[in-house]
Structure formats: structure tokens, C-alpha cells
Amino acid sequence: MSAAGGKPHVLLLRPVDAAFAAALRDRYRVLDLYAPGQTLPVLAFVAAAAAVPEPPRATVIWAGVRVDASFLDAAPSLRCVVSTAAGLDHIDLAECARRGVAVANSGEVYSTDVADHAVGLLLDVLRRVSASEQYVRRGSWPAQGDYPLGSKLGGKRVGIIGLGNIGSRIAKRLQAFGCIIHYNSRKPKDSVSYKYFPNAHDLAAESDVLVVACALNKATQHIVNKDVLEALGKDGVVVNIGRGANIDEEELVIALREGKIAGAGLDVFEHEPKVPAELFSMDNVVLSPHVAVFTEESRSDLCLHTIGNLEAFFSGQPLLTPVHADSLVQ
Template sequence: MASPSGAGKPPAVLLLRPVDQPFAVALRERYRVLDLLSSGQPLPAFLAAAAAAPDPPRAAVVMGGGSIRADAALFDAVPSLRCVVSTAAGVDHIDLAECARRGVVVANSGTVYSGDVADHAVGMVIDVMRRVSAAERYVRRGLWPVQGDYPLGSKVSGKRVGIIGLGNIGSLIAKRLEAFGCVISYNSRNPKRSLPYTYYADVRALAADSDVLVVSCALNSETRHIVGGEVLDALGEGGVVVNVGRGANVDEAALVRALREGRIAGAGLDVFEGEPKVSPELREMENVVLTPHVAVWTAESRSDLRDHTVANLDAFFSGDPLLTPVMLP
């Protein structure tokens, strides 16, 4: 397949995240891929070697929520970088101000995952409220014939659902839960005048008027621990929290205390503050549903992400506008 830069040597791309075989093949068909994981080198040595190459990389592919940040340290190590393509929608792992200062353009995953994350969030709401996973464990442990019927869950239809972050994902969650007859309200940076849902500027007020609180916002200085002890108390003892945003959107220690003390009814968590490490207390709670940050991943979304990432890289190397540019400050 022809290089996006035309005839000659394919452009170099810094790959700073794990990818599956089809993804790796798609990248290598078009670019000279400098792969951190396959190099076996420590990060500083790998970056130094990349920067010293005769044709150093001008683009990097990075992973949301990973340990490698796209910040001044990365750009100092590889000064040739002029484009960062993130395989996540959120950009909390990218120093956007530093990118703007250095003339580095940024692309994210856009809406590639939005429907998958919305599906997962709704599945978690159903699972926690109807106790699906907990009841399944009850059957597998052989407890049904011994202890009798499993305790009742709560219906989902008609519940009041508060959504924190009504962007692409939050809007799709709202649309899905509307089909259950749920009453939707939300908190976001600004009210969405075109939507029929009730807007709350204050998250505590939103929680107080909700049976279920779904977190689907980006992580930044304003949304770190946006769900803390006061919000959980406002949600109340019958309330459920579902987080498909970022782990640090929720004060995990406060959440554990609220669950332990029965101040809320349950939680569904796909993201965690210290992931992949998860609190032992959360793992032991029957009223908590846990998944390993997989809301974004389906066979279809993985394929779509591969195509989307390649298309953004092609656009950059061809001098065309990025498909999903991130606005820089």
C-alpha cells in the first residue's frame, strides 16, 4: 500500500500503546512504526533513539488512561513531534496547553466508542438495579435450593436518571434510558437548549433529584471527584452510581464508605482511580458491578478505531485537516 506521504520512505510514527495484530499491520503497511513495547527498551532510551533517527517521528499514537503522557517531557525527548493521535475520547493524558505552545496538533477517537459506552452504561444500570450479576453468582454457588429465592431488585423503568456530562456518550445514554420510560436530567458545562431534559448547574441538586447517577464526563480539574461524599449523600440510600467516565471523576474512598455504610444502594464501575488495581472492598461487595475499563471495547469499535486512527494519521501526513481535531487553548 502506498505511503500517505507519496513516493519514498514511509513517515515514522511513534507507537506508545499496545495494539492488536490487525492494528499493528494496518499501521506498518503505511508507516515506519517505532513501537515502544516491541522495542524492549525503557521509555527514555526508546525516545532518545527515536529522536536521533535520520528521519525522526513527527506523529505519535498514545493511549488514554495510560502511564505515558503527551506533555513537555515527551516533546523535549522527541522535539520532532507535531501531531498526537489519541485512541481515547478524553484528553486528560495530553497537555493541551503545551501542545498549543509547541505547534502540536491533537486528534482523539471522536465518536468511535460512543454507542458502545452508552450500551455498557445502560447494561450496568440494569445489572446493579436488577442484581443480575449478584443473582447469577447466587445460582452458581448452589445457594438457590439452600437459601431460597434471591432478594428482589428494583425496576429500571420510570426511574429518575441524572447524567453528569451530556456530550456524545451522555446523550446516547439518555436516549437509551428514555426508551425505558426513565426521567432524564443532567449536569454539563452549559445547558443544552435543544434537548428536553432538565438541567442542573449543581451536581448535588442533580443527585438529590435522581435515583441513578451516571457519570460520563471528561476528566479535568473541574470534574475530578465531582462525585464525592456530599453528592453521594444527596443521592441517598436508594441511589445507584454508574461510572463510565474516568475513575477519578468519583472519589473512590468516599464511594467505598457510602456503600459500606449503606448510604447508597449500589454502584456499577468500569473505571477506577488506581486501575488496574481495584479496591479489595469494592471487589467483595455484592451490590457493586465491576468491569475492567472495557465499556469502549467491542469487536466493531476496535476495528473502527483502527481505521479512524490511520485516517487521522493519513490526514496529518498529507497536510489535510484532522478528522477529529481537539481544540487547543
């Protein structure tokens, strides 16, 4: 971790592809947690980085790194945290603010891709795309005849929990399909004409589909619980592209198993990468491994966006996408 050249140190605490790594190294002296041969755990690596001459004032992290008091104690030189995630539940924003550490996230880099993925999951669940594809692959079509009918998307009442950057894009896409949009957020939004519901239970009771697109915080952990699922009802579908813990996963499994809801499309899980085994055998459930954000285009955009935030910080300019404590609520 020795210093070299006139470039500032940047602490890199997430795996990146070769192009991303090269772009960072063109501009900074990168201290890479994932460098070949590096075996230190995160906090030990951060502490070692803090001991180099001209220690790093900025770090690039992902959702797999928790930035809290212990982390900041290990790196007292840090004044900027750039997260490549959109969610902020892995960062103690209040503690960062107390210590004068600026925080930026990925902003809207992923928003379009996540919205597309949410619609894809919903279409898959309703039209049973994945399940019918497996029916064909198993050779069941000639033997058992036509596959059972799916359900139409157009006309569905879709309740969106969290009408932020992603939730708004989901709403616009589903409106184009002829869906009726309702939503729940911290407060009503004057910019939209969708019907507002002050809580998730009432939203679910008036919806055929519930889409979870909110941030994860104390107020939204298990915002979709047993009561909400029961309010959604036996013909209802849940889609989650927020955070796994936005849904009480144990109650979701029970609701699916007992037919209390009709199906689910899930990109996130409460204890990733562990997924409840019961879901694997349910053909009314579509699963993806937390990939809604990932496309080739978003990876390229993320690199440019991350470097833009770093360059703004080192030049004393405002961050491109600064976040603060109330950013956790939508």
C-alpha cells in the same frame, strides 16, 4: 530504528493487535514501543526515535502515555499526537498548542459501546443480575429459596454528569426504558429538553441514579464527592464509565459500606488497575476492568479512524477529530 523506504516514521506507543499493526506498517515506518525485544522506558524510547534520520512527526498513543512538556522535549520533531482514547486527561493540550502540535482523539468510535455498557451496568445493579447469577452458581437457590427482589429501571430519574457524545447516547437509551433524564454540564444544551442542573449536588438530590460520563479535568476531579453521594441518598445508584477520579473513591466505598447509597456499577477506578478490596464482597456493586470501550467492532473502527487521522496529517488536511484545550469540558 533505522530508516528504510520512502514512508514517514510514526511513533507507536500503545499495544495493538496484528491487524492494526499490519495496517500501520503498510503505510508507515513504525517505531514500536512494544516490539519484541524492546526494553527502553517510554521517554528513552521516544528520545531514541527522535534521533533517527527523518524523525517521526506523528505518534499514536493511548491513555497509558502522558504527553506533557517532558514528553515533547524528548521528541521535538513531533507535530501530531493521535490518541486512541476518547478521554484527554493524559494530554497537556495547552502545551501541545504552545508548541504547534496538533492532537486528535478517538472521536465517537467508542461512544455507542460505552453507552451500551453504562446501561448494562445499571441494569445489572438494579436487577442484581451478576449477584443472582452467583447465587445460582453457589447452589443457594434450592437451599435458600428465591433471590431477593431487584429494582425496576423504568421510571427512574437518571442524572447524567456530562452530556457529550457518550452521555447523550446514554440518555437516549434510558429514555427508551421510560427513565426521566436530568443532566449537568458546563452549560445548558439547547438541543435537548432534559432538565439542567448547574452542579452535581443538585442533580444528585433530584435523581435516583447518577451516571458519570464527563471528561476528567480539574473541575471534574471528585465531582462526585461525599456531599453528592449523600444527596443521592440511600436508594441511589452510581454508574461510572468516565474516569475513576471523577468520583472520590474512598468516599464511595464508605457510602456503600454504610448503606448511604444502594449500589454502584463501575468500569473505571481511581488507581487502576488497583480496585478497593472492600468492593469485592459487595453484591450490590458490579465491577468491570475498564472495558466499556472494547468490542471487536470498535477495535476495527479504531484502526480505520486512527489511520484516517494520520493520513489527514501527512497530507496536510484537517484532522478527522481534532481536540483542543476546551475539549476537556462538557
